[in-house]
Every structure is written in structure tokens, then in C-alpha cells.
Amino acid sequence: xxxxxxxxxxxxxxxxxxxxxxxxxxxxxxxxxxxxxxxxxxxxxxxxxxxxxxxxxxxxxxxxxxxxxxxxxxxxxxxxxxxxxxxxxxxxxxxxxxxxxxxxxxxxxxxxxxxxxxxxxxxxxxxxxxxxxxxxxxxxxxxxxxxxxxxxxxxxxxxxxxxxxxxxxxxxxxxxxxxxxxxxxxxxxxxxxxxxxxxxxxxxxxxxxxxxxxxxxxxxxxxxxxxxxxxxxxxxxxxxxxxxxxxxxxxxxxxxxxxxxxxxxxxxxxxxxxxxxxxxxxxxxxxxxxxxxxxxxxxxxxxxx
Amino acid sequence: xxxxxxxxxxxxxxxxxxxxxxxxxxxxxxxxxxxxxxxxxxxxxxxxxxxxxxxxxxxxxxxxxxxxxxxxxxxxxxxxxxxxxxxxxxxxxxxxxxxxxxxxxxxxxxxxxxxxxxxxxxxxxxxxxxxxxxxxxxxxxxxxxxxxxxxxxxxxxxxxxxxxxxxxxxxxxxxxxxxxxxxxxxxxxxx
Numbered sequence: 001x002x003x004x005x006x007x008x009x010x011x012x013x014x015x016x017x018x019x020x021x022x023x024x025x026x027x028x029x030x031x032x033x034x035x036x037x038x039x040x041x042x043x044x045x046x047x048x049x050x051x052x053x054x055x056x057x058x059x060x061x062x063x064x065x066x067x068x069x070x071x072x073x074x075x076x077x078x079x080x081x082x083x084x085x086x087x088x089x090x091x092x093x094x095x096x097x098x099x100x101x102x103x104x105x106x107x108x109x110x111x112x113x114x115x116x117x118x119x120x121x122x123x124x125x126x127x128x129x130x131x132x133x134x135x136x137x138x139x140x141x142x143x144x145x146x147x148x149x150x151x152x153x154x155x156x157x158x159x160x161x162x163x164x165x166x167x168x169x170x171x172x173x174x175x176x177x178x179x180x181x182x183x184x185x186x187x188x189x190x191x192x193x194x195x196x197x198x199x200x201x202x203x204x205x206x207x208x209x210x211x212x213x214x215x216x217x218x219x220x221x222x223x224x225x226x227x228x229x230x231x232x233x234x235x236x237x238x239x240x241x242x243x244x245x246x247x248x249x250x251x252x253x254x255x256x257x258x259x260x261x262x263x264x265x266x267x268x269x270x271x272x273x274x275x276x277x278x279x280x281x282x283x284x285x286x287x288x289x290x291x292x293x294x295x296x297x298x299x300x301x302x303x304x305x
Numbered sequence: 306x307x308x309x310x311x312x313x314x315x316x317x318x319x320x321x322x323x324x325x326x327x328x329x330x331x332x333x334x335x336x337x338x339x340x341x342x343x344x345x346x347x348x349x350x351x352x353x354x355x356x357x358x359x360x361x362x363x364x365x366x367x368x369x370x371x372x373x374x375x376x377x378x379x380x381x382x383x384x385x386x387x388x389x390x391x392x393x394x395x396x397x398x399x400x401x402x403x404x405x406x407x408x409x410x411x412x413x414x415x416x417x418x419x420x421x422x423x424x425x426x427x428x429x430x431x432x433x434x435x436x437x438x439x440x441x442x443x444x445x446x447x448x449x450x451x452x453x454x455x456x457x458x459x460x461x462x463x464x465x466x467x468x469x470x471x472x473x474x475x476x477x478x479x480x481x482x483x484x485x486x487x488x489x490x491x492x493x494x495x496x
Contacts, residue, residue, distance in 0.1 A: 022475070025327075025330050025331065025334075026327050026328060026329075026330045026331070026419050027327075029327040029330065030326065030327035030328075070384070070387065073383055073384070073387065074380065074384070077379050077380040077383055077384075078380060080379055081376060081377070081379050081380060084379070085376060099430075100423060100426050100427060100430065103378075103379040103422070103426050104328075104419050104422060104423055104426070106379055106383050106422065107383070107418075107419040107422055109331075190487070193486075193490065194324060194325045194327070194486045194490070195324075195483040195484070195486035195487045195490070196483075197327065197483075198479045198480065198482045198483030198486060199479075199480060199483045201479055202472070202475075202476040202477070202479035202480045202483065203476070205475050205476045205479070206469075206471040206472045206476040207471070209470075209471040209472075209473075209474075209476065210471040213470070213471070
């Protein structure tokens with residue numbers, strides 16, 4: 001159980017796919033015009049990620065090494081199609097607003113990356129939780145960016161008018177001063193347009209860089225800055241596995257130990273257990289990351305006005 | 306002819322594939338350090354997207370749509386694109402050495418470029434016919450080339466500027482891209 005929690009923690013904070021690994025940037029920028037859209041995209045991606053991780057992990061002894069990437073893509077594309085049809089049937093409004101970015105989940109680096117870096121060399125249950133953790137991390141990140149953009153650009157949060165002339169606080173007489181105060185806000189509509197996405201993400205990554213630098217000064221290690229620029233073909237897998245050192249070693253180990261029974265699973269498990277201690281220290285920093293990040297975002301809001 | 310021209314201008318400038326649709330962002334940010342490589346990448350993208358949108362349109366019109374298999378578009382398109390890129394690479398290597406030397410290194414990077422799949426799917430969504438699909442694909446790719454070359458030019462000029470330490474690398478590139486996106490918003494008055 002602790003292993004499962006560790007995977008979720010890993011995906012959510014320590015190796016957050018958006019803020020730490022900077023993977024899957026295209027949907028991150030495109031659909032985060034509102035918090036709801038961000039959450040919807042994140043959850044759709046999470047479903048695909050969990051299902052594909054589970055399946056790839058189940059089939060990891062069947063898929064030949066040489067054709068594994070095409071095999072992964074077919075599996076992922078099938079699940080994406082399923083999710084797409086389900087959304088179209090049951091949540092048509094979300095389907096409309098996410099549009100072409102739903103089928104494009106196929107080329108999202110996170111999914112192929114996790115398949116290659118984790119699911120292909122680990123048992124089913126940890127892979128499931130890995131998918132869950134990474135998916136949650138992605139969802140949280142997208143919702144956060146979406147919320148920032150929606151608040152700055154439209155004065156709303158999850159569709160409720162928080163800022164601007166006719167905000168929800170006017171409905172409650174005792175909150176009138178607050179409502180008047182917030183009513184002074186003028187929407188910076190650039191934030192829900194395309195350029196705003198670039199600005200918000202630039203400030204978030206800059207904040208991450210700063211946190212990483214100050215952590216390095218204290219001699220601690222957060223997951224390495226990924227120089228990889230995301231979905232660049234075969235680098236994809238290496239990027240996603242960037243902080244997971246020796247993914248290929250593990251695979252080799254597994255292949256060797258296939259002859260000698262199921263030693264591989266135990267071996268990988270113990271390896272992760274061993275590195276968990278180091279991860280603990282690193283993750284303490286990333287726990288306190290949220291505040292500077294917020295500060296940076298506020299600063300950005302001011303500079304834009 | 307007029308509608309084709311309008312579609313071309315719309316996808317090249319007004320709805321620029323990178324700056325307003327955020328497709329193909331990874332090569333856009335990754336391969337834009339030098340104008341020369343950016344132009345090479347742009348040429349490879351024009352080549353692949355034009356070809357891929359033609360092939361995808363043909364497959365959709367003659368194989369998927371008549372057999373009621375339209376829901377398989379995502380799977381079929383991604384496999385076709387991956388195979389096509391491999392095939393193009395092999396073909397160029399064998400028969401067109403000089404072109405291979407200039408475009409070859411970029412080709413594998415394009416396989417999972419979401420712009421290629423994105424254009425193929427957009428063509429289907431807007432139910433363009435084959436000719437319109439090809440024009441739309443070419444114009445979209447041209448838009449990509451325009452923006453990546455401009456970004457590379459700006460990055461070459463600003464390379465030695467004194468940027469705050471946290472903003473070096475990716476963040477300042479994104480801010481540059483954001484400012485470019487604002488500029489490209491101006492094109493929306495064209496149509």
C-alpha cells in the first residue's frame with residue numbers, strides 16, 4: 001500500500017508531469033482557458049493513462065521489444081477513441097469545448113513516456129497507481145493553470161463570477177464591502193486568449209527554476225530540469241523517465257531474470273524502496289513550492305495591468 | 306479558388322498552428338535556437354504535413370467513411386503518419402541524398418508532432434475535400450515555418466541579453482512566443 005501511495009505522491013508532486021518534467025505542453029496551453037476545461041482535459045488524460053498503463057503492464061511480456069512503440073501507440077489510441085466516444089455521448093458540452101485536443105491525447109508525451117519508462121518494466125498494480133498519480137498531477141496542474149487564466153482573464157472561477165462588476169458576493173448583503181472591492185477589477189482578457197497561456201506557463205516554469213536553484217544551493221535535489229523539449233519523437237520516453245535513472249537497466253534486469261523466475265519484480269520493488277529515502281528529502285522542498293509559485297503568478301498579474 | 310485562398314490565409318496567419326492553436330509546440334520551442342535549423346525544420350514540416358494531409362484525406366474518403374469506420378480515424382491516422390514518415394525517410398535516403406541531408410535529421414522528430422495529426426483531424430472535422438485538405442495542410446505548415454523562423458530570429462538576437470536567471474532558457478522563449486502571439490492576433494482583422 002505504501003508503494004501505491006509513493007507512486008501517487010511521485011506523480012502528484014515529486015515528478016509532476018507539467019511543472020517538473022514539462023511534458024505534454026500542447027494540451028496544457030491549449031485547453032486551460034478555464035478551470036473546468038483544464039480539469040476535464042486532465043481527467044480524460046488520466047483515464048487514458050491509467051488504462052494504457054495497466055494494459056501495457058499486463059502485456060509487457062508479450063509485446064516484442066522491437067515493435068513496442070507502435071504497439072504502445074495502438075493501445076493508447078484505442079483508449080483515446082473510447083474516451084472520446086464516451087465524452088461525446090455523455091458530456092457533449094465538454095466534448096465541444098475540448099474539440100480536437102481529445103484525439104490529440106494520443107500524442108501526449110506523458111502517456112507514451114510513462115508506458116516506456118514505467119509500465120513496460122513494472123507489474124500491473126504499481127503501474128496502475130503510477131498512471132493514477134501522474135494523471136492526478138497533470139489534472140491538478142491543468143486545473144491550476146486554468147483557474148489562474150480564468151480568474152485573471154474573465155474574473156471567474158469554475159464559472160462563478162468572483163471579480164468584476166457583477167460578482168457573486170453582491171447577492172449577500174453582509175459581503176457588500178468585499179463585493180464592491182472586488183468589483184473594481186477589470187478583466188485582462190489577454191489571459192484567456194492564446195498569448196496568456198504562454199505568459200502564465202513562462203512564469204510558472206521560471207518559478208520552478210528558482211525553487212530548483214535554491215534547493216540546489218541547500219544541497220538538495222529536486223527532479224532534474226528537463227532540457228528535453230517535450231514530444232520530440234523517441235526522446236519522449238527518455239524525458240519522461242529522466243529522473244528515473246536506469247530504466248533500461250531495469251528492463252535488462254528483467255529480461256535476464258525472466259529465466260530465473262519472477263525475481264525482477266522484487267528487484268525493481270526493492271530498488272524503489274531504497275531510493276524512497278532520498279526522494280523523501282527532495283520532496284519536502286517541492287511540498288513548499290506552492291507558495292513562491294503563487295507569488296510569481298500574482299506578480300505577473302500586476303505587471304500585466 | 307477564392308474559398309481555397311481564404312482557407313489558406315486563415316490557417317497560415319489568422320489561426321496560426323503554433324501561436325493560436327498550440328500544436329507542434331515542442332519543435333517550435335526546441336528547434337528554434339538558430340534560423341538555419343529552424344528553416345530546415347520548417348521545410349521538413351511543410352513536406353510531411355502536406356503529404357500526410359493528402360494521404361489521410363484519401364484514406365478517410367475512400368476507406369473509412371464508406372465503410373462506416375469513421376470512429377477509427379485517430380488510430381488509423383496516427384499509424385499512417387508514423388509509417389509515412391518512416392517511408393519518406395527511407396525514400397529520401399535512397400533516392401534524394403541531398404534533400405535527405407538537409408531534412409533527414411528532422412524527420413524522426415516529426416512523427417509524434419501533434420501538428421501533423423492535428424491537421425489531419427481538423428480536415429476531417431471540417432469535412433474538407435481532398436484538394437482543400439492538401440491546401441489547408443500546406444498553409445498550416447507554412448504558418449508553422451513562418452512562426453518558427455521568426456522565433457529563431459528573435460532568439461538569435463536576444464541570445465546574449467541579460468535575462469533574469471530564473472527566466473533563462475524555456476521561460477523567456479515562451480514570453481517571446483507570447484508576444485509573437487499578440488502580434489499574430491492582429492491578423493484576425495484580415496478576414
